Amino acid sequence: xxxxxxxxxxxxxxxxxxxxxxxxxxxxxxxLRAEGFAGTLTMVxxxxxxxxxxxxxxxxxxxxxxxxxxxxxxxxxxxxxxxRLGAAATGLDLAAKQVRLADGDAIDYDRLLITTGVRARPWxxxxxxxxxxxxxxxxxxxxxxxxxxxxxxxxxxxxxxxGFTGSEIASACRExxxxxxVAERGPAPLVGALGGVVGExxxxxxxxxxxxxxxxxxxxxxxxxxxxxxxxxxxxxxxAVESDVVVVALGATRNTEWLADSGLGAGPRGIxxxxxxxxxxxxxxVTDDVFVxxxxxxxxxxxxxxxxxxxxxxGNAVSQAEVAAHNMIxxxxxxxxxxxxxxxxxxxxxxxxxxxxxxPMADQIIVTQGSLAEQRFTAAYGYQGRVIAAxxxxxxxWLDFYERQIEQAAPFPPEFTTVDRRPEGLQPVPxxxxxxxxxxxxxxxxxxxxxxxxxRVSFTPRRA
Amino acid sequence: MTSVALLHRITDYANRPDPYPLYAxxxxxxxxxxxxxxxxVSTYWEIKELLHDPRISSDLRNLTPEAARAxxxxxxxxxxxxxxxxxxxxxxxxxxxxxxxFGPPHTPRRVxxxxxxxxxxxxxxxxxxxxxxxxxxxxxxxxxxxxxxxCRILGVPREDESHFHEWADTIAAGxxxxxxxxxxxxxxQGVRRARGELAAYLAxxxxxxxxxxxxxxxxxxxxxxxxxxxxxxxxxxTTAALLLIAGHETTVNLITNGMLTLxxxxxxxxxxxxxxxxxxxxxxxxxxxxxxxxxxxxRTTLADIDIAGTIIPKGASLYLMVASGSxxxxxxxxxxxxVPDRPDNQHLGFGHGLHNxxxxxxxxxxxxxxxxALVRRLDGPSLVEDPPPYRQNAVLRGPRHLPIAFSxxxx
Ligand SMILES: Cc1cc2nc3c(=O)[nH]c(=O)nc-3n(C[C@H](O)[C@H](O)[C@H](O)COP(=O)(O)OP(=O)(O)OC[C@H]3O[C@@H](n4cnc5c(N)ncnc54)[C@H](O)[C@@H]3O)c2cc1C
Numbered sequence: 001x002x003x004x005x006x007x008x009x010x011x012x013x014x015x016x017x018x019x020x021x022x023x024x025x026x027x028x029x030x031x032l033r034a035e036g037f038a039g040t041l042t043m044v045x046x047x048x049x050x051x052x053x054x055x056x057x058x059x060x061x062x063x064x065x066x067x068x069x070x071x072x073x074x075x076x077x078x079x080x081x082x083x084r085l086g087a088a089a090t091g092l093d094l095a096a097k098q099v100r101l102a103d104g105d106a107i108d109y110d111r112l113l114i115t116t117g118v119r120a121r122p123w124x125x126x127x128x129x130x131x132x133x134x135x136x137x138x139x140x141x142x143x144x145x146x147x148x149x150x151x152x153x154x155x156x157x158x159x160x161x162x163g164f165t166g167s168e169i170a171s172a173c174r175e176x177x178x179x180x181x182v183a184e185r186g187p188a189p190l191v192g193a194l195g196g197v198v199g200e201x202x203x204x205x206x207x208x209x210x211x212x213x214x215x216x217x218x219x220x221x222x223x224x225x226x227x228x229x230x231x232x233x234x235x236x237x238x239x240a241v242e243s244d245v246v247v248v249a250l251g252a253t254r255n256t257e258w259l260a261d262s263g264l265g266a267g268p269r270g271i272x273x274x275x276x277x278x279x280x281x282x283x284x285x286v287t288d289d290v291f292v293x294x295x296x297x298x299x300x301x302x303x304x305x306x307x308x309x310x311x312x313x314x315g316n317a318v319s320q321a322e323v324a325a326h327n328m329i330x331x332x333x334x335x336x337x338x339x340x341x342x343x344x345x346x347x348x349x350x351x352x353x354x355x356x357x358x359x360p361m362a363d364q365i366i367v368t369q370g371s372l373a374e375q376r377f378t379a380a381y382g383y384q385g386r387v388i389a390a391x392x393x394x395x396x397x398w399l400d401f402y403e404r405q406i407e408q409a410a411p412f413p414p415e416f417t418t419v420d421r422r423p424e425g426l427q428p429v430p431x432x433x434x435x436x437x438x439x440x441x442x443x444x445x446x447x448x449x450x451x452x453x454x455x456r457v458s459f460t461p462r463r464a
Numbered sequence: 465m466t467s468v469a470l471l472h473r474i475t476d477y478a479n480r481p482d483p484y485p486l487y488a489x490x491x492x493x494x495x496x497x498x499x500x501x502x503x504x505v506s507t508y509w510e511i512k513e514l515l516h517d518p519r520i521s522s523d524l525r526n527l528t529p530e531a532a533r534a535x536x537x538x539x540x541x542x543x544x545x546x547x548x549x550x551x552x553x554x555x556x557x558x559x560x561x562x563x564x565x566f567g568p569p570h571t572p573r574r575v576x577x578x579x580x581x582x583x584x585x586x587x588x589x590x591x592x593x594x595x596x597x598x599x600x601x602x603x604x605x606x607x608x609x610x611x612x613x614x615c616r617i618l619g620v621p622r623e624d625e626s627h628f629h630e631w632a633d634t635i636a637a638g639x640x641x642x643x644x645x646x647x648x649x650x651x652x653q654g655v656r657r658a659r660g661e662l663a664a665y666l667a668x669x670x671x672x673x674x675x676x677x678x679x680x681x682x683x684x685x686x687x688x689x690x691x692x693x694x695x696x697x698x699x700x701x702t703t704a705a706l707l708l709i710a711g712h713e714t715t716v717n718l719i720t721n722g723m724l725t726l727x728x729x730x731x732x733x734x735x736x737x738x739x740x741x742x743x744x745x746x747x748x749x750x751x752x753x754x755x756x757x758x759x760x761x762x763r764t765t766l767a768d769i770d771i772a773g774t775i776i777p778k779g780a781s782l783y784l785m786v787a788s789g790s791x792x793x794x795x796x797x798x799x800x801x802x803v804p805d806r807p808d809n810q811h812l813g814f815g816h817g818l819h820n821x822x823x824x825x826x827x828x829x830x831x832x833x834x835x836x837a838l839v840r841r842l843d844g845p846s847l848v849e850d851p852p853p854y855r856q857n858a859v860l861r862g863p864r865h866l867p868i869a870f871s872x873x874x875x
Contacts, residue, residue: 369518370553378518397818400516416767418518419551 004331010110011329014039017099017107018081019089020115020255021045023053023314024294024321028113029079031325041081042107044099046088049140055314057143058165059347062150062172068143089116092262094281097289110289111328114259114271114279115321117295118252118312123160128222133230134246137165149245150176157181158233158243160219162189164346166249167202171348174209181212181241183219183233186434194355194391196432197365198379201372201393205349212241222246252312254296264290270298270310275337277324291328293320299338303407304358304388313344341403345396351375354396357389357406360433366413367425370395378402381431382412471498471783475641475858481851483758483858484800487788495774500641501531502761502781503774508792508812510772511784515817519767520782522819523551527764528779543659544698546706548819549762555818561695562703565684566617567825575825578613582830585612586837594873598848601866605838606719610830614711617826618704619673619680627665632712634658635705639859641761641783659705666701666708681707707823715827717756717862719834722747724866725754725802726839727847732804737839743832746804750831751790751813753802758787758861760815786812787861845870 016032018025021043029041045051052071060066084101091100092112099107120136123129133154135146150157150173157173159166162184173180186192188199189206206213218236225231234240259266264287265280266272271292272280277299279290292299294317298308323338330336343356362381370377370393378398381389386409390402405414413428473479474486487506490496494507505511514520524532524545547558564570589605599605611629615622638655670686677683685700695703726733736742763782768775776782790811791799814821821827838845848867855864 374553376553376556398516398518400513401518404513416519418766419521419523420518420553420556 007329007331010039011036012038014110014329015042015108016040016111016113016328017042017044017109018113018115019044019099020117020294020296021047021083021085022051022115022117022294023073024115024117024317025113026051026073026079026321027076027318028115028293028321028325029081030076031322032329033079034077035326035329037329039110041079042084042109043079043081044084044087044089044101044107046086046102047139048086050083050085052140054138057140058137058168059172061143062147062169063175064147064151068140068147071140088258090258092259092264092290094263094287094290112290113321113324113328114290114292114296115294115317116255116258117317118254120248121250121253123222123246123248123250125221128224128230129248130228131222131224131230131246132228133244134222134248136248137169138252146245146247150178154178154243154245156241156243157245157247158183158219158241159247159249160233161249161251162186162202162206162213162215163192163249163251164190164344164348166247167206168346168348169247169249170206170211171209174211174349179210179212181214181243182206183217183235184213184215185218187215187432189213189215191432192360192434194359195362195365195381197372197429198391198393199432201375201377205351205375209349214239252295254310256296270296272298272308275300275302275339276327276335277320277338278327291324293317293324301339301342303339303341303409304361307358307361309342309358311342311344313342315343316340341406343399343403351393352396353391353393354399355389355391356399356403357381357387359389359391359431361388362431362433364412364428365431366428367422368414369398369418369420369422369425371422371424373424380405380412380414382428385412386410387412387414469499470496471500471502471504471641477854477856480854480856480858480861483787483861484791487785487791490785490788491792494772495776498783502641502783503776504783504785505771506785506788506792507772508789508795511786511789511812512816514763514769514771514782514784515812515815515819517769519765519769520763521551521766522549522555522762522764524549524762524764526551526766526779527781531764531779531781543663544702546702548706552818557692558695558699558703559818559822561690561692561699562681562685562707563822564688564690565681566822570690575829578617578826579829579833581616582613582833583837585609586833587841590837590841590873593842597871598867598869601723601838601868602716602720602863603865605834606716606723606866609719609834610711610715610827613826613830614708617681617711618707619678619682620669620704620708624665628662628708629712631658631662631665632709635662635709636713636860637857639761640857641859662705662708663701666704667697670697670700670704710821710823711826713860714756714823715830717860718747718750718827718831720863720866721754721756722750722831722835723838723868724847724852724863725750726835727845727868728850729802732802733839733845735804736836740836740840742804743836745806745809747828747831747835748809748811748813749802749804749806752796752806752809752811753790755787755790755811755813756860756862757813757815758785759859760784760786761859786815841874842868842870843872843874 051073053073056071061068088102089099090102120138156179159170159182162182167189170180170182189202191199219233220236221234223232230246254270256266263281265282273292274286277291278286279292295312298310300306301309319340320338327335346353359381362383364382365379368378368380376394378392378395380387387405490506494510495505497503547555634654635658673683674686677687761783765780767778793799814824845868852863852866
């Protein structure tokens with residue numbers, strides 16, 4: 001059968017399976033239908049809920065403004081799918097084109113989309129992690145549990161990790177009037193995402209709102225009482241804090257274990273795919289019927305040196321899902337690249353934080369508008385003489401402009417004058433990111449051999 | 465890039481009823497320099513980009529002296545500019561301060577809670593048309609409605625309306641890029657005088673409200689302290705003047721243009737009659753199709769800006785032709801067609817970026833309620849005259865009169 005004929009049949013009566021029934025999965029399903037896919041669509045999700053939205057979980061939900069079960073994602077159109085909720089996928093057979101489920105079922109597909117996202121990284125010491133009062137926040141159920149804890153009026157909350165989620169949780173605690181300690185290994189909150197200069201502003205913000213912020217310390221142990229409830233945390237500087245709720249906000253782990261022996265290029269850093277969202281296998285060859293989107297994907301971005309970016313951003317999940325869905329049912333000439341400009345937002349301590357581009361790539365930063373001291377500013381990030389990212393605190397209206405600057409690889413530092421340019425923004429300074437040469441995650445793929453003939457690609461599974 | 469006299473044709477009163485073919489001509493070159501000096505930008509994406517460009521200033525003090533003279537937009541030393549003519553950080557501070565008693569985050573329900581009150585005003589006005597078979601929609605409805613509303617919100621006595629109607633008209637006319645140097649000069653003088661008189665009037669009122677505050681915006685601005693401190697007396701005056709004029713001069717046109725468009729599209733009028741929910745997208749489409757604000761003539765460049773292949777030099781006067789941008793076929797399918805439930809309708813009717821219309825939520829609600837009520841209650845309405853007589857103003861464009869015939873009031 002001709003390729004065109006195959007596509008025709010696929011669109012009319014093909015079988016598409018989506019594993020991961022959350023934001024990316026739902027938006028992909030809607031796009032498939034919107035673009036005329038008439039075959040069978042199966043949505044596999046290990047959570048028992050229909051797709052819901054996560055950003056409110058660390059914001060309105062913790063404040064009690066929105067109940068956790070009111071975060072269901074609005075539907076853009078009917079998707080007419082078979083929903084397999086509460087059913088985890090446990091394996092993938094690329095050759096047989098089959099997804100295996102935990103309940104023993106297997107589902108055949110013609111095209112597969114993987115959107116299994118990430119999960120919260122748990123507290124590494126299992127006994128301590130099991131103490132009553134030790135929480136994480138990723139799912140709706142997590143949010144319900146944490147909200148109950150906060151409502152009960154704990155004497156003090158300890159948040160471990162001052163990334164976006166940790167900072168938002170701390171913000172919600174303060175808004176509820178709860179004493180909160182934040183422990184951060186780095187020199188300031190948000191430092192990994194936004195660098196030290198902006199991190200300092202975030203630190204100021206936390207302290208001004210009464211957070212007991214402790215930077216440059218690690219939590220060395222959690223201690224429980226005789227009833228198994230968490231009671232105290234010990235820090236690397238020898239201090240300790242009494243706390244009856246501990247929220248572990250140490251980032252996320254990609255949900256790729258179920259693909260371990262599948263032959264797909266999937267590991268702890270996600271599933272590598274091309275700009276068209278087609279997954280790579282472990283040999284680095286692109287597959288033609290397996291697509292990926294959302295937090296679990298790593299895809300190359302030409303603007304950023306073809307770096308494989310893994311983005312845990314809401315907007316990315318939506319846009320990548322739409323591109324993936326389109327490409328799944330399109331001829332190769334009609335396929336589109338996912339060239340989304342990385343961007344995200346956060347709301348904490350009354351400030352609306354937004355970012356475009358990839359700040360952590362930057363070596364320098366300059367405040368182009370507003371002022372750090374007023375906590376209302378736009379900062380441009382530079383990398384090798386070009387603008388690579390921008391961050392705003394309560395100045396989101398300027399972001400479109402900076403986005404264009406990034407797209408155009410505009411020179412850094414910017415040469416033009418702007419409205420609201422202050423003296424402090426006349427000189428760039430080091431952006432203050434942690435040294436990228438320090439190892440963070442293990443490699444997923446390694447190269448061996450010297451001469452071209454004995455060069456080998458080997459896949460290194462996640463370390464236990 | 466060519467130098468053309470398009471601005472002259474656009475402001476020419478003869479083209480007021482239908483400036484859109486001129487805009488189409490303009491769009492063939494997204495950025496042109498008019499022979500009178502200013503640069504006109506007429507295409508959607510370029511306008512949108514410039515509205516978010518921090519190298520664009522709204523502060524007249526950044527115009528080169530020649531550009532200022534040419535556009536008749538010299539700075540008035542007697543009365544400092546309102547936030548619409550300022551840049552951040554002053555703009556942001558004043559806008560935040562004025563937003564406090566008007567909208568989110570501090571007063572999120574103000575506009576929403578006015579729903580019932582607005583409906584009452586509307587039905588009162590329509591009831592007043594009983595026994596007539598023709599009306600001038602402008603004088604009998606479109607004008608009194610938003611004016612009553614803005615007076616109530618600000619706390620300005622409705623009885624004083626006739627005074628400030630004149631001031632508002634004169635000040636709004638000052639936006640119009642008309643005429644010879646002498647006409648310009650006369651216009652500038654007139655605007656100055658009107659601003660002075662309006663300021664003196666408001667100053668008295670504000671003093672009264674400071675002494676005995678009520679539940680209105682003037683009182684709030686005069687008495688409230690927030691994290692940004694307080695507005696100075698002069699700042700309250702300029703802000704109040706701005707809101708009063710904006711409340712006068714735009715919603716009137718939105719409602720009138722709306723009714724005119726509906727009467728030209730009887731099928732849509734009929735649909736709105738039975739499907740009141742249509743009012744929401746319909747008003748958005750009106751803001752795209754017949755926007756009250758046709759162009760934003762008050763911007764200047766802080767740096768040389770390369771846009772669509774043209775370099776606009778620093779200090780140039782910039783006209784953003786928003787009504788043209790909202791009919792750009794590169795952005796909107798079939799842009800010259802009125803599609804009441806048009807999807808993806810990100811028009812430029814309220815501007816964009818940091819100066820986007822402060823009163824938009826109120827204007828939307830007013831127009832939705834007004835049009836829904838008019839089509840439901842006017843029995844068999846029809847246009848007496850098409851096109852109707854327009855106002856002189858090319859910037860704030862709309863009919864001066866809209867005679868409508870009908871056979872009675874329903875309900
Ligand atoms: C608390 C919180 C706040 C956030 N706030 C913001 C914000 O302010 N701004 C922003 O840009 N982003 C924010 N995000 C990130 C944003 O929510 C994510 O980028 C987005 O949810 C990604 O969607 P996804 O569909 O790719 O992955 P996910 O939402 O993680 O969905 C993946 C789904 O797949 C399921 N799954 C995993 N493995 C399997 C399996 N083997 N079989 C079946 N199903 C499986 C998972 O249980 C999950 O339901 C926030 C996230 C959290 C948790």
